[in-house]
Amino acid sequence: MKGSIVIITEHNKGQVAASTYELLAMAEEIRQGRPLDVIAVVLGAEAETAAQEMAKATGEPVVAIQNQHLALYNSELYKDLLVDILPQLDPVFVLVGQTTQGLDFAPGLAICLKAGCITGVDAVFREEGDIYFSRVMYNGKIVLDLAPLTKTTVLTVQPGSFKARRDIATTPGSVELRKSTAEPKKTRSLGTKRARQEDAGLAEADVIVSAGRGTGKKENLGLIQRLAALFPRSAVAGSRPVCDSGWLEYKKQVGLTGATVSPRVYIACGISGTIQHTVGMQGSGFIVAISTDPNAAIFNIADVCIVEDLTTFIPTLIEAYEESKGYV
Ligand SMILES: Cc1cc2nc3c(=O)[nH]c(=O)nc-3n(C[C@H](O)[C@H](O)[C@H](O)COP(=O)(O)OP(=O)(O)OC[C@H]3O[C@@H](n4cnc5c(N)ncnc54)[C@H](O)[C@@H]3O)c2cc1C
Missing domain, CATH: 3.40.50.1220 (TPP-binding domain)
Structure with missing residues (x-):
């Protein structure tokens, strides 16, 4: 197996987040110099809906893990399911959006996988065939370049850093649906409430x-x-x-x-x-x-x-x- 780039799909009730399509653009940049497979993974109670959307928009294969205990996001269960499935996909890079959710589970996932973890990535570059990742530090004043050293590296990617790639597929990718009944053991997600009101008058302001x-x-x-x-x-x-x-x-x-x-x-x-x-x-x-x-x-x-x-x-x-x- 030549290894893969696994994209962890973020979605809300089956609707894929725009930031996930940016991960696909980053995956494309990575594989320009290294022929890795790209596979998307979707977790959730409505994983199949998001998986079909991903497969259609990207043409890449998608593995969906349907689990009724993920009607609400739960970091513990996310980590457990990913630790189970990822080794089967032989990932060299696991791409996660640097969103509140991504930051919540990605570092813990890296520990469980014994993988490296680079957060806040906003650029990829290659020198003499080796791949490097950049992130800013000190409120954007300094750019830090990092080399991944482990067999697998989990990367959290700054939204807005790569131009989203979607609707590029002429034929949809395959969708493999797996069902899981695993439950989180240490935490329960109780419910969500809207934190922000929609209309702030900002949309209309000149x-x-x-x-x-x-x-x-x-x-x-x-x-x-x-x-x-x-x-x-x-x-x-x-x-x-x-x-x-x-x-x-x-x-x-x-x-x-x-x-x-x-x-x-x-x-x-x-x-x-x-x-x-x-x-x-x-x-x-x-x-x-x-x-x-x-x-x-x-x-x-x-x-x-x-x-x-x-x-x-x-x-x-x-x-x-x-x-x-x-x-x-
Ligand atoms: C997952 C996640 C999501 C986030 N989402 C958001 C988000 O939606 N929006 C957001 O804004 N941030 C967000 N943040 C926080 C973000 O990382 C920064 O911490 C935040 O934007 C910094 O706000 P700031 O520029 O006001 O403060 P600072 O970074 O502290 O900057 C203050 C600036 O003011 C200058 N200054 C100080 N005194 C004066 C003065 N008297 N006159 C003029 N200039 C002065 C300083 O030199 C400095 O440049 C998020 C962070 C995370 C991890």
Whole structure:
């Protein structure tokens, strides 16, 4: 057997997550230099539905493990089932989305498989025939290249790093359905509830002014709101720490676990620009970033980079604007 790249399919009640199709694109890059099979694995109570979708969209073979105890995601059972099936597929690489779910089970899975684990992968490259993976560190300021050394390596892959490949198959891949009655022994998933509300007014906004941790304290949000108020059809948003702190509601969070926005103008205030934030706003028409750190990663995608303290810069900007309009 020549070995394989196994893609762990993330799905919600049988509907495949977009990030899984990005894993397929990464698998393609890996196998350009190494002829490995690509196999998708789907776990769940409705695994067959997602498996059929994967097989149709990708043309690759899919193994589906149907288990009624996975009507709700359970990391323990995920790990147990994968530890059972993966050795039969002879994986060289196991690709998992760096999502909340992927991060939940992937490192533990690697331990159980005695495999290496590289998290946060956002690029693949090859040198002299050997394959390497890259990830960013220190809020996107440093890129770390890693060489896999184990027979099997589990990789968690940053959403947004590879262009999704779907609907590329002329003939669907095969689907092998296996039934499992295994139960989790140590944990039970009890239920889910919606964490975010759908409508934050962000989708309609032409201009979004977004507050990051650099805003410093809740009271400084007034500055962000005043800046937003200068623009018609504007909205205030925030990065995750701002929403975690309760300064803004979660429905205002932009990024991987928040909203994806593409306003005409996005003004990032005190936001460092980690990939989990930028995947949610990099489609904006024009990006302005204000940060005290000249090396902040947000400046890599900003059209205008302002290295200033926002607590002094924003009041000065508002004042200058009001003066220009003859308000003062
Ligand atoms: C699975 C997962 C999902 C995630 N989902 C999201 C998500 O959806 N959205 C999201 O945003 N994050 C998400 N995160 C968190 C993400 O990794 C970062 O921790 C977060 O985006 C950092 O927020 P920040 O840029 O506001 O803060 P920081 O990274 O702390 O950056 C603050 C910036 O402000 C600057 N600064 C400090 N003081 C000032 C000042 N006075 N004036 C101007 N600049 C100043 C600093 O130099 C720095 O550049 C997720 C993480 C994980 C693991």
